[in-house]
Amino acid sequence: MSDGSDNVIQPARRRPVTLRDVAETARVSVATASKALNDQGRMTAETRTRIRAVALQLGFRPNSLAQSLLRRRSFTVGLLTNDSYGRFSLPVMAGVSEALLDNGVSVFLCNVEDDPRLGQLHVDAMLDKRVDGIIASGKRLDRHLPVDLSNLGIPVIYAFTEPDPNSIAFVSDDEGGARLAVEHFVALGRKRIVHVAGPETFAVVHQRADAYRAVLAENGLTPPRVMMGPWSEGWGHQAVAELFDAPGEKPDAVFCGNDQIARGVVDALRERGLRVPEDVGVIGFDNWEIVAAATRPPLTTVDMNLTALGREAGLTLLSLVDGKPVEPGLRKLPCRLVVRQSCGRPPGD
Amino acid sequence: MSDGSDNVIQPARRRPVTLRDVAETARVSVATASKALNDQGRMTAETRTRIRAVALQLGFRPNSLAQSLLRRRSFTVGLLTNDSYGRFSLPVMAGVSEALLDNGVSVFLCNVEDDPRLGQLHVDAMLDKRVDGIIASGKRLDRHLPVDLSNLGIPVIYAFTEPDPNSIAFVSDDEGGARLAVEHFVALGRKRIVHVAGPETFAVVHQRADAYRAVLAENGLTPPRVMMGPWSEGWGHQAVAELFDAPGEKPDAVFCGNDQIARGVVDALRERGLRVPEDVGVIGFDNWEIVAAATRPPLTTVDMNLTALGREAGLTLLSLVDGKPVEPGLRKLPCRLVVRQSCGRPPGD
């Protein structure tokens, strides 16, 4: 039965109402209509309000494509990332969106994995669509995205990824974050603090380890002990075994490279009958809520403030797009310590 | 020292090369240049190749904005979501991108949280930017996004969120997924299978519970037992306590509402000295890799194939945009069981 009442969704694309429609309905020229709506030019107050009323009634919305073409500004930016899982990109993206939304700027999100072909494809698409700028983000601070973003002719900002030389970049202050954690332990009176870190192939692992060693030295504490391994719960378990099976003094605090390791450490300690935080304090890194909050007890952990980082990146990109010059360089944004229950209360609390 | 050599990044926006530049360099008209590049019209092979060479050498890329304006097609779609955490949206987004990238279509990702104001803002921005269509996604199947997407005048597809009546929607087949899990237990010879589910306020909880009960009935197994609680590890622990502290026969299999609950169940069982999978088998839901793979033993779990779902949604949206009619309705896409080690090998394996 094809009697026309077939129950299919016809992509009935209505013709959107244009400025011309408004002008004709209000019996003025498009020029006048445009000026009325943009508060430009001179005309009777009556004319202006009349045109406005017509536009409202017709539901007129200016065609961004036409505006962009003329203004050479698309009110659109691209966000490149290789973090398919979104653990780091999503908070950054949230911050970027937040900063840009108020300015009517939309974001193309493009995951380029680690594939140069995919990267080129996405960058070309962005360029063709005349994005006003690009934000490059990623899942680690010491790896480039698989794309060359120099000499694109549009502003580029790096946020939580390895930047090009002489570019503008926002990254987390990993040394600072590690200091926060270790100093927190020190303030709580912990004496034998070890660091169960991530893999040695990561630059941040060394930065944090250096900060850890520095804080210990500054406070005249036991020789530092840094153990490197994968970013996994399993590594947390293994590290606890190594630490507590060995003869001699046992640690009373463990600073972990991420929340998953910390989760493993906490679980392993509990399984050995050690109490967290009474016997051993534990601090994680990343503040990955879903892990940190589910750990028993909930993890005290370092938050890299990625949303704030994204917001800064977005605002700075806007400045560049607006033509304001910005000094190049690496901006390290401070981390913050999120205190939960895995290392006890500070003294006097 | 402002001697002009200040080390600042000037947003030096190079004027992009236009078709006109190509035409002038090749000493032809823009019309001819356009036709040469698009394999249209008639001209000497020599003219065509010459223009092509010039375009290539100048690095000409057509301005998408101008093309879109003319073609009334922006090669751009919007993806709305309220899943700030991205656990469900990101796989969907990956599938959508994958489907659209080959067609040169870019995706605006917009997180509307649960804020109608934010939703309206984003939808208006999309409409202004003349997206070719919108995909609505979310974090649960029985809640609307805080926006009205009916009568937008452009195609809309719902993917993993509560659809409007008479629209096109892709969702996971939760009954089917639950069947996969419970039937897997049955095939393994498990007899006393309980279901530790999510909160009763979720529609999927009831759908899965119904499927669970149906499979038990079909196989003449013990009366079903469904326990509802939060989507958390803690609930997994608590459920195990309730189940195993009570007198009488103990379950030999637990089908969980998500991987976090399953994680809690597995941990709680181990803490009680029960072996997984030997004494009790456990199956989760969602295949949230980071949890499922880190559980000891790694979780067998139901994967909702969200990436495939996103791909379907993207392709269907393209059909609509291309003017092909599509029947409205809810399409349930099958789940698949990812077998790891938390319920033993099937007999004869």
Next chain:
DNA sequence: TTCTTTAGAGAAAAGGTTTTCTCAAGCTGC
């Protein structure tokens, strides 16, 4: 040689908006 056809290329319009320029009418002041 003349008429018809075809090849090759350009002119112009369209898409929707903004902005500058132009123009006519009304008004002020002398």
Next chain:
DNA sequence: GCAGCTTGAGAAAACCTTTTCTCTAAAGAA
């Protein structure tokens, strides 16, 4: 009664590309 302003509004160009239409010149047919 007229030079000079101001006011209100429209015409037109610009942004960049695609496409249809038009035009010229040359080739082919009679």
